[in-house]
Amino acid sequence: MFRINENYLKLKAGYLFPEIGRRVKAFTDANPDAQVIRLGIGDVTEPLPTAVTDAMKAAIDDLSNRDSFHGYGPEQGYSFLRDAIAAHDYQNRGVNVSADEIFVSDGSKCDTGNILDILGSDNKIAITDPVYPVYVDTNVMAGHTGPADANGRFDGLVYLPVTAENNFVADLPSESVDIIYLCYPNNPTGTVATRETLQKWVDYAQQNNSLIMYDAAYEAFISDDSIPRSIFEIEGAREVAIEFRSFSKSIGFTGVRCAFAVIPTELKVTASCGTVVSLHQLWNRRQSTKFNGASYVVQRGAAGAYTPEGRQQMKSLVDFYMTNAKLLREGLQSVGITVFGGEHAPYVWLQTPNGLSSWDFFDLLLSKGHLVGTPGSGFGAAGEGYFRLSAFNSRENVKTALERFKSVVQ
Amino acid sequence: MFRINENYLKLKAGYLFPEIGRRVKAFTDANPDAQVIRLGIGDVTEPLPTAVTDAMKAAIDDLSNRDSFHGYGPEQGYSFLRDAIAAHDYQNRGVNVSADEIFVSDGSKCDTGNILDILGSDNKIAITDPVYPVYVDTNVMAGHTGPADANGRFDGLVYLPVTAENNFVADLPSESVDIIYLCYPNNPTGTVATRETLQKWVDYAQQNNSLIMYDAAYEAFISDDSIPRSIFEIEGAREVAIEFRSFSKSIGFTGVRCAFAVIPTELKVTASCGTVVSLHQLWNRRQSTKFNGASYVVQRGAAGAYTPEGRQQMKSLVDFYMTNAKLLREGLQSVGITVFGGEHAPYVWLQTPNGLSSWDFFDLLLSKGHLVGTPGSGFGAAGEGYFRLSAFNSRENVKTALERFKSVVQ
The missing domain is CATH 3.90.1150.10 (Aspartate Aminotransferase, domain 1)
Structure with a gap:
């Protein structure tokens, strides 16, 4: 059976x-x-912005002619989009992220859920509370928790309260945790993290060999240059963090579907057999096997948002x-x-x-x-x-x- | 760590x-x-067919105006597409599949991989050999196998050879298996299954409480009405099978990305606690939590293929x-x-x-x-x-x- x-x-x-x-x-x-x-x-x-819709219509014209037709694209995303993201969202701001560290997808909800595919089942996982429910539910579904208690808190997860009492800045966990979900600007509280707060987390992750899942889906809404837009603005983050970003809110793509994850090549872990494994390579294998790339039309639209x-x-x-x-x-x-x-x-x-x-x-x-x-x-x-x-x-x-x-x- | x-x-x-x-x-x-x-x-x-590209451009126009804008869509797909699929691909052919049993996605590669999310880790899994490599690799990644031998065969999987010797019709497994992957018209052999062959598999699944993963990504290429296009043409299949279909090959969507899975409401299994669980509901929960629907533009395009x-x-x-x-x-x-x-x-x-x-x-x-x-x-x-x-x-x-x-x- x-x-x-x-x-x-x-x-x-x-x-x-x-x-x-x-x-x-x-x-x-x-x-x-x-x-x-x-x-x-x-x-x-x-x-949608006209720069985006124009690019999408031009992409449809590409698919209407044999000479400019595009079939299967790279599972990681087209270079025209990865290059634009790397330049505009990172390098032009002085942040070290290269195009081949960017994995284009059809949504951050998918990415933050699917990333668990490449992680072990025995990690101690910390989330802030309140939190975007997808982080919790995907860990429950993957068997990383026990049952829920009467408050809806799942056994095995480490909950880090963020309330007015601590000014919406979570305390570092008192126990060692392996994976930490952070989301800034935060959903649901709308609060942001300072550079000092993020440095504290990166240092913690370095000391504990932890992985930070950094959800920056709302970074476009930051209006103060002193607030970090990327975890990779923080010293040491390239060895401990994955960043998730989305076009859903910045260019109105909730129904169009495009997002990306950044996995630096320095992010590595030693497997139990002693082999040093690159998470970038693991995710590449995951995406190549279980995903076929975001729609060509959609990627062209997202790239349109990087024109002047x-x-x-x-x-x-x-x-x-x-x-x-x-x-x-x-x-x-x-x-x-x-x-x-x-x-x-x-x-x-x-x-x-x-x-x-x-x-x-x-x-x-x-x-x-x-x-x-x-x-x-x-x-x-x-x-x-x-x-x-x-x-x-x-x-x-x-x-x-x-x-x-x-x-x-x- | x-x-x-x-x-x-x-x-x-x-x-x-x-x-x-x-x-x-x-x-x-x-x-x-x-x-x-x-x-x-x-x-x-x-x-791409002009009926498809015209529909996609009209969808982009929808997204260019506040009054016709579409944000997050149903994770299961829009009714306009699910209804068209149910009518044209099933009901008009006398096959009992309803629109709410259809889950629209961004690709069959994703669906056939992701479906393992809702299945247990202790199933005995059979595949035909040769086979579409994604079935094997996704099971390896999910921990459903042991290591590979020198021939590349993974310990724990049941391989069912299909060669000229058996006329490309796999023998029923000699041991009881829990999950069977079948793909017709077949990739890679290009061969098809008769109604009798499929009935034999459905009967086997009924007798062994097995699940058939039926990949019909190439059904549009069947030119003989005596050859089944859907597993659901077979008596009893609604209790034992999931069907996967794709727009990739029929309307040239390998770069546009749209597919669907059909999970009949009769497909149920008893959990170890004695609860009877509907796979339709499980998959609905999976998709609602880890997916945000296929692109509105893409779904409109696929629906365009159902016009005369x-x-x-x-x-x-x-x-x-x-x-x-x-x-x-x-x-x-x-x-x-x-x-x-x-x-x-x-x-x-x-x-x-x-x-x-x-x-x-x-x-x-x-x-x-x-x-x-x-x-x-x-x-x-x-x-x-x-x-x-x-x-x-x-x-x-x-x-x-x-x-x-x-x-x-x-």
Whole structure:
């Protein structure tokens, strides 16, 4: 008899966003005339830049002619895109990352999940709490944890709380951990890490032979040059870190699908047989065997964002969403809500008023304000009492949402 | 210290196609004027159908306007595509598959590899030999095998030889196996399975509670209605099989990336705790957690192939390649080569002349004919003495290749 991977049975029934969807559907079914505004899931709303769409249409023309047709591409991504990424996102900023260390993919969700394929099953894994749920669930599915407790915390994971009490900077683990997930600008809290904070983590990883999974999917939203955009700006990081980046938020690619991972050639580990193994080579083998490259049309579109016109259009998109974030921050503060984030990230993280639980505040906002946000406790036990609002929306919706929010909490 | 997945160290150094690439590069470096014709890798060469490119451009226009913008799509694929697949590929042919049993993805290579995520680590796995190398390598990487022997056969896998001796129909395993990979029309042999053969496998799976992984990536090339295009044409298959299909070869999507898997709701297994688990639900959870859907633009393109115009254009593409296959078959036979396949598949499988080994024949064809094919032994030990030619090329190249082939073997 064939067997399934029974680790899946440890997963909690509802991934956060399906549960939100269920509650919103129940509400709208009962209130069909309500004009619900969704500031929950972090999904972009604005059109693609024309530098991107023009490049995608030109790519389709390439595929319409035998002489310029492209079949299977390199699993690692086309040079035209890897070179552009290396130059613009790293080398022009003085960061040492070469094109062949960049692996283009169809999404950071895939990359941060699939990377576990090349890692062992006996690593001690640390995550911050609250956290992007995919890091946790993919480790559960891979059998790296025991069952969950009543708070939804899985046995075997090391949870590092990040709350207002520690200024959203996690303490180093008191025990030695092998793998650490860090995400800056942070989802869900919208906070950022200073150079000193990241140096502390890189030093820890060097001392403990740990691996840092650095999720920089929101780096485009950083507006202050003193804040690191890449873990590879930090001394020693090339020996201990993998970085994940995405085009989803910066150029509106949540539905188009393109991202990349950076694995430096210095990142190596000694296998139990004594062989020194390069993670770059392992990931190359993984991608060559289980992936066939991102779509040619999509890669051409992403490369379009690196033209001078594309750079400018991307900046306008980011500025648009960051103005939304500023409106949200200031609007909430004006009615006495304590907010964090939203300065270098498209997420505002607020403390629920009157000590309400995250889900109770969710239900209140939905029923009284017809607003959808994301309960902080959905990102982890330490997110209880917090709530996430996304700046990804039209200006009009953000303004309307703010008025409704104020009327609910005042 | 963090640990890697050491199962990767069991993999043989060269995946087949990189080794071919290495030898071709060595030859062309030494013979820069040689006009090499590649009939090796199964990659399409002809332009995309206009019904597909028009749909993709319209999708880009959708993404260029706020009102028609699409962000994150359903991880399972858009209804417009799932509905079209269910209707045209299954229901209109009298096959019981519903739209919500279809999971759209970015490729069958990904699907056939990733499906192992939801399966246990203690299954006995059978593959035919020769076989598409991805089935083997992904199982090695997942730790489902021991090390390889001198023939490249991995300990723990059950190899079922398919050769001219058994008319390319594998015998049922003498031991009970849990998972069986079947691919029809077959890659690499180009042969097909009759209804009776598939019924025998479904009956075996029913009796042994086995799971059939049915790879039908080449079903569009079947020209005889008596040959099953889907495992779900077979009585009982909905309880024992998963089917994988791809747009790569039928509409030239090797660089565009779209495929799908079909997991019937009847496919269930009892976990060790006694819970009955639906594989459909497990895969849904896997995809929701580790995948974000295929690109909207790409899904619109695939849906374009289901319009009346698209159907006709797809048929023309398939006919074009199948005329190439017919030319190859007949041309090789005319000089006394024994050939198989190529009638309902874009691959011709030939016996090497004069008892040459597969790689010796590869080197002979390359050096004397400037032709690249694929050595049968690269697909498994039982492929030794065979050689694969792909029909994916321009008509002119196929004709030139045939003349060169004849001059080499005569």
